[in-house]
Amino acid sequence: MLSVAEAETIILNLATPFDAEQDIKTIPLSEATGRILAAPIVGKLDFPYWDNSAMDGYAVRYADVKDCSPQQTVTLEVVAEISAGREPTVEIKAGQTARIFTGAMLPPGADTIVIQENTIRRNNRVEILNAPQPQEFVRHQGAFYRAGTPMLEPGVTIGAADIAVLATAQCTDLSVYRRPRVAILSTGDELITPDRPLKPGQIVDSNQYALASFVESNGGIPVSLGIVPDRPAALKQAIAEAIESADMVLSTGGVSVGDYDYVDRILAELGGELHIRSVAVKPGKPLTVAKFPNSCLYFGIPGNPVSALVSCWRFVRPALLKLSGLTENYRPTFIKARCRDRLSSGGTRETYLWGKLLAIDEEYEFSLAGGSHSSGNLINLAQTNALAVIPVGQKSIAPDEVVRVMRLD
Ligand code: AMP
Numbered sequence: 089m090l091s092v093a094e095a096e097t098i099i100l101n102l103a104t105p106f107d108a109e110q111d112i113k114t115i116p117l118s119e120a121t122g123r124i125l126a127a128p129i130v131g132k133l134d135f136p137y138w139d140n141s142a143m144d145g146y147a148v149r150y151a152d153v154k155d156c157s158p159q160q161t162v163t164l165e166v167v168a169e170i171s172a173g174r175e176p177t178v179e180i181k182a183g184q185t186a187r188i189f190t191g192a193m194l195p196p197g198a199d200t201i202v203i204q205e206n207t208i209r210r211n212n213r214v215e216i217l218n219a220p221q222p223q224e225f226v227r228h229q230g231a232f233y234r235a236g237t238p239m240l241e242p243g244v245t246i247g248a249a250d251i252a253v254l255a256t257a258q259c260t261d262l263s264v265y266r267r268p269r270v271a272i273l274s275t276g277d278e279l280i281t282p283d284r285p286l287k288p289g290q291i292v293d294s295n296q297y298a299l300a301s302f303v304e305s306n307g308g309i310p311v312s313l314g315i316v317p318d319r320p321a322a323l324k325q326a327i328a329e330a331i332e333s334a335d336m337v338l339s340t341g342g343v344s345v346g347d348y349d350y351v352d353r354i355l356a357e358l359g360g361e362l363h364i365r366s367v368a369v370k371p372g373k374p375l376t377v378a379k380f381p382n383s384c385l386y387f388g389i390p391g392n393p394v395s396a397l398v399s400c401w402r403f404v405r406p407a408l409l410k411l412s413g414l415t416e417n418y419r420p421t422f423i424k425a426r427c428r429d430r431l432s433s434g435g436t437r438e439t440y441l442w443g444k445l446l447a448i449d450e451e452y453e454f455s456l457a458g459g460s461h462s463s464g465n466l467i468n469l470a471q472t473n474a475l476a477v478i479p480v481g482q483k484s485i486a487p488d489e490v491v492r493v494m495r496l497d
């Protein structure tokens with residue numbers, strides 16, 4: 089059986105990133121949050137756009153005030169007042185200055201700002217009490233960014249800070265990767281939709297909803313294909329349609345060794361190459377991963393709702409993010425946390441236990457979800473934001489010990 093690390097490597101190698109020419113679309117900046125940039129951004133404007141003042145004060149010629157001190161002040165003639173957003177109209181000549189405010193353009197002739205705290209104003213004259221440093225409090229054009237140089241590289245998720253930068257650079261339309269289409273189907277004769285009355289032996293198809301939510305929160309477009317009964321012909325047709333219509337398929341159920349578990353055989357019949365059939369992980373051991381000639385990546389996930397979500401978090405998410413065009417940070421984030429409870433494992437498979445990660449006094453603590461940790465118990469999965477990881481070979485972790493935790497938020 090493959091280890092978790094081996095399975096992750098195989099899966100990431102199978103996730104072919106979107107094409108930077110074909111799988112893109114242009115969108116307005118206002119719709120860019122959370123999207124993945126598909127082309128480098130090169131600004132056409134310097135930033136700052138022009139020399140401007142970093143403080144409220146007076147725009148001076150440094151040569152006029154360089155020898156100034158409280159004992160030997162210099163008085164200048166105030167010939168203009170420049171507020172932010174106005175273009176200066178006068179040139180500052182020797183012995184002159186302009187009143188200036190934060191963000192306002194530096195007038196021609198001036199090269200330095202004297203802050204107003206170092207001045208005394210009398211009508212159209214101002215006394216400078218202290219010599220500034222040369223060019224002090226001037227933000228120079230292009231000091232932070234030069235037009236034509238790289239601003240943002242493709243493959244990053246666009247967030248609020250990027251939006252600010254892009255707006256500043258007047259990039260109002262952006263090339264981003266399209267969102268991947270992820271087909272979801274639930275297999276099982278026992279499944280019904282949540283709006284139907286339960287008959288004895290039936291179970292609500294919670295996976296369809298859980299996986300759609302998972303896909304959406306990771307930037308994909310969920311394409312819900314509903315429930316497929318455990319009949320090989322129906323299953324084969326549904327799976328064939330899913331593969332044709334999506335970049336990735338997630339099916340749940342039917343991948344164990346039960347008499348009604350047909351998925352692996354059907355994938356092979358449809359021309360898929362099976363790369364993974366099980367992983368030494370708990371929960372989620374019967375995981376099937378196949379790749380199709382049209383480049384669709386297929387995950388046959390165990391039907392058990394807890395196993396299904398843990399498999400998605402641990403294995404599908406990195407693949408989905410990489411396929412979506414993200415060039416880094418697509419692997420899960422692991423941190424160290426202090427354990428509140430005793431954690432137990434069988435010791436033969438890498439074990440993921442669900443619970444809550446809390447930040448307390450700048451330290452992380454992991455608190456195990458209460459109730460049974462059977463993979464059939466989906467109820468105590470609610471509000472899970474982290475999974476504690478017990479490595480193969482270790483049977484337990486005592487309270488107060490440090491545990492490796494995978495973040496889900
Ligand atoms: P399977 O992997 O098909 O053997 O299913 C394992 C367990 O998960 C069984 O108890 C199923 O009833 C349950 N199960 C399978 N599919 C779903 C689903 N879509 N939603 C909720 N439970 C499911």
Ligand code: MG
Nearest residue numbers: 276341342391
């Ligand atoms: Mg089943």
